[in-house]
Amino acid sequence: MRERKLRAILTIAMVMIGAGLMTALNGLTTGMYQYIGSQFGTLGANVIMVLPGQESATRITEQTASVISRLDGVKVAIPYVQQGATAESAGASETVLVTGSDQRYLRDVFPSLQVIEGTLVASHDSIGIVLGHSIAYPPDKSKPFARVGMVVTISFTTVKEKEPETVKRSFIVRGILAEMGTSGMFLPIDRMVFLSLPAATSLFDTAGNYSGVNVIATGPEKAEQVASAIRRLYGRSFEVYTSKTIISLIQNILGAFSVFIGSIASVSLVVASVGIFAGLYTSVMERTKEIGLLKAVGFKKRGILGVFLGEAILIGLIGGLLGDAVGVGLGYGMAIAAGNIRGQFANEMTTGATIAYVPPAFTLENFLFILGFSVAVSMLAGAYPAWRASRLDPVVALRKE
Amino acid sequence: MGSQSLICVEKLRKIYRIGSVDFPALDDISLEVEAGEFISIVGPSGSGKSTLLNMLGALDRPTSGHVFIEGSDLFRKNENQLADFRNRKLGFIFQAHNLLMRTSVLANVALPAVIAGERRAKRIKRARGLLESVGLGDKMTRKPTELSGGEQQRVAVARALMNEPLIVLGDEPTGNLDSKTGAEIVALLRNINRDRGTVFILVTHNPEVANETQRVIHLRDGRVSLVERIPS
Numbered sequence: 361m362r363e364r365k366l367r368a369i370l371t372i373a374m375v376m377i378g379a380g381l382m383t384a385l386n387g388l389t390t391g392m393y394q395y396i397g398s399q400f401g402t403l404g405a406n407v408i409m410v411l412p413g414q415e416s417a418t419r420i421t422e423q424t425a426s427v428i429s430r431l432d433g434v435k436v437a438i439p440y441v442q443q444g445a446t447a448e449s450a451g452a453s454e455t456v457l458v459t460g461s462d463q464r465y466l467r468d469v470f471p472s473l474q475v476i477e478g479t480l481v482a483s484h485d486s487i488g489i490v491l492g493h494s495i496a497y498p499p500d501k502s503k504p505f506a507r508v509g510m511v512v513t514i515s516f517t518t519v520k521e522k523e524p525e526t527v528k529r530s531f532i533v534r535g536i537l538a539e540m541g542t543s544g545m546f547l548p549i550d551r552m553v554f555l556s557l558p559a560a561t562s563l564f565d566t567a568g569n570y571s572g573v574n575v576i577a578t579g580p581e582k583a584e585q586v587a588s589a590i591r592r593l594y595g596r597s598f599e600v601y602t603s604k605t606i607i608s609l610i611q612n613i614l615g616a617f618s619v620f621i622g623s624i625a626s627v628s629l630v631v632a633s634v635g636i637f638a639g640l641y642t643s644v645m646e647r648t649k650e651i652g653l654l655k656a657v658g659f660k661k662r663g664i665l666g667v668f669l670g671e672a673i674l675i676g677l678i679g680g681l682l683g684d685a686v687g688v689g690l691g692y693g694m695a696i697a698a699g700n701i702r703g704q705f706a707n708e709m710t711t712g713a714t715i716a717y718v719p720p721a722f723t724l725e726n727f728l729f730i731l732g733f734s735v736a737v738s739m740l741a742g743a744y745p746a747w748r749a750s751r752l753d754p755v756v757a758l759r760k761e
Numbered sequence: 762m763g764s765q766s767l768i769c770v771e772k773l774r775k776i777y778r779i780g781s782v783d784f785p786a787l788d789d790i791s792l793e794v795e796a797g798e799f800i801s802i803v804g805p806s807g808s809g810k811s812t813l814l815n816m817l818g819a820l821d822r823p824t825s826g827h828v829f830i831e832g833s834d835l836f837r838k839n840e841n842q843l844a845d846f847r848n849r850k851l852g853f854i855f856q857a858h859n860l861l862m863r864t865s866v867l868a869n870v871a872l873p874a875v876i877a878g879e880r881r882a883k884r885i886k887r888a889r890g891l892l893e894s895v896g897l898g899d900k901m902t903r904k905p906t907e908l909s910g911g912e913q914q915r916v917a918v919a920r921a922l923m924n925e926p927l928i929v930l931g932d933e934p935t936g937n938l939d940s941k942t943g944a945e946i947v948a949l950l951r952n953i954n955r956d957r958g959t960v961f962i963l964v965t966h967n968p969e970v971a972n973e974t975q976r977v978i979h980l981r982d983g984r985v986s987l988v989e990r991i992p993s
Contacts, residue, residue: 649858656820656855657920658848658876660841754820758855 364643368675371639375679376686378629379734383687383727384694385625387720389618391695395718396610402540402547403603404471405580406435408587410573411599418597419569428575431589433582438465439570441560445516447495447553449506454495457552458514460560461574463490468576470540470549478508478535486559489514489531493539494550508533514553514563529563531555629737632679636741640672644749651749652757665750672742673735680734684727691720766829767927767960768794768817773826775812775983786812787823788983794928794962799954801963801971804980810964811932813980817962818851818930819843831927848876852921852929852959856936859917860905866916867892867901873923884923891919895949911942918949922959931963935970947973 429437440461447456463480481488497504506512515528540549577586583602590600699717775787786809802810815821828835860869874884895915921929935943971977979987
């Protein structure tokens with residue numbers, strides 16, 4: 361009696377763990393999906409990014425920018441220089457991503473960008489700097505890093521004639537940006553600092569080469585057309601992305617990844633089905649006498665089949681519902697843990713910008729799918745024991761001791 | 762011929778094949794049972810009495826021969842029809858393990874009516890009445906595990922009567938009880954037989970039980986060796 365209750369609980373627990381794992385992992389990938397969509401939401405829909413090709417020695421120069429800017433459908437081509445560095449002010453230091461570009465066009469690239477204190481840096485201002493919100497107001501510190509009018513020193517290490525050399529230069533804070541909510545890895549505007557283009561080329565000594573060009577099309581509908589024109593012009597020398605292609609590229613990779621993760625999670629449910637099978641089969645054996653009795657009082661095969669299949673469905677239903685609930689908790693736990701791990705790996709390469717915490721996202725379809733899957737797996741596992749029960753010979757069943 | 766009798770068993774054979782040897786459990790049995798009878802089947806172990814009871818209970822099929830109940834040939838029916846027949850026309854009382862132990866006494870008694878698809882209010886009412894008539898009116902909500910052996914058999918009797926069957930078959934219904942309790946159960950069955958006219962056919966080892974019935978059918982080696990009428 362008590363053993364039977366315990367066995368039922370254990371069987372339900374197996375389904376619950378499988379369904380819970382599926383729910384959690386699905387929630388994590390859905391959350392990541394939505395997060396990436398929102399990260400690139402800050403990028404204007406009419407922006408085309410041109411970056412040096414990975415297998416190409418062709419550099420992006422002033423000439424590249426001026427050729428692109430004369431293409432049909434191009435409003436403006438904005439070359440920029442970008443590099444990681446350390447910012448220091450009044451004894452505190454922050455890892456930052458330095459971007460030098462003509463700031464008149466900054467809002468064309470990031471339409472939602474706003475200055476909350478001071479102003480942007482003028483085109484030929486060689487000592488002005490604008491700070492991203494998380495740099496000016498570090499979220500993990502109570503004191504602001506720097507204010508408008510204060511001096512911030514940018515330093516980075518470079519190799520000159522095989523000797524490492526630290527370059528340092530001081531700038532005056534002209535302005536501070538509003539929080540964009542994108543301190544993430546992809547476009548960490550909140551963790552960027554902005555210089556004028558000449559100041560950045562001089563600081564990093566780039567010899568006329570740019571990190572990339574942000575091309576603004578005259579309208580979002582022109583973005584793909586402009587991107588194709590640039591690709592025709594430069595072939596594989598440069599990589600050309602529209603904000604749309606970046607999002608779909610990343611989401612494709614993520615989609616494949618989530619199928620992989622999902623299949624791992626579903627394996628745990630399949631394993632649970634072996635447990636359901638064993639549990640129900642044992643139950644049929646134990647209740648042989650009871651089944652004989654039910655047949656004697658007039659239960660038909662179909663009725664017995666229904667009793668045991670019903671039990672399997674109930675196990676799947678309860679296990680699946682509990683799994684959905686447990687999976688939500690598990691998903692949040694795993695998201696926090698994953699954020700912490702990524703935080704520990706944040707380094708100079710990522711300029712301290714990391715995806716600290718991506719909340720999982722749960723959809724009704726996911727819940728229902730997992731519930732349905734749990735019930736289906738339980739039913740399949742219960743089918744044979746139930747069939748065996750329905751086929752028991754009542755005479756043999758009643759005689760069994 | 763047998764169509765006038767309630768039960769008519771005709772040349773019933775059941776042969777079990779063990780290895781290459783045929784073992785006849787029932788060997789050409791013929792007998793008739795009239796409405797209202799109270800019968801026992803006795804005989805040594807292996808004489809075929811349980812096999813005969815299983816045939817009468819439509820739980821097993823013979824190798825050859827017929828059982829007519831109310832004139833209809835039992836083994837012409839398919840399995841679903843037999844299940845219906847057991848449900849509506851027969852009641853069973855076994856030696857032990859008669860009851861679903863996790864279910865209340867009342868639900869156990871009402872079970873045959875659930876299968877028959879009877880309305881809840883109606884079946885509960887009848888199950889209560891039956892439990893009162895077997896003297897368990899105060900224990901309807903108990904679980905069978907909380908009852909004594911004699912009380913459990915009373916529940917089984919009430920369950921056997923639930924769908925107002927023609928025939929109640931008992932396979933050693935007092936086999937697990939002490940002699941006093943056993944006698945009480947047999948007395949209960951006799952009263953039901955007298956009051957309702959339900960036919961009882963009891964398989965028993967116990968001569969005291971057999972002596973309480975109207976007719977004793979003795980089996981030996983799968984054959985009827987003697988039919989005894991007990992004067993009442």
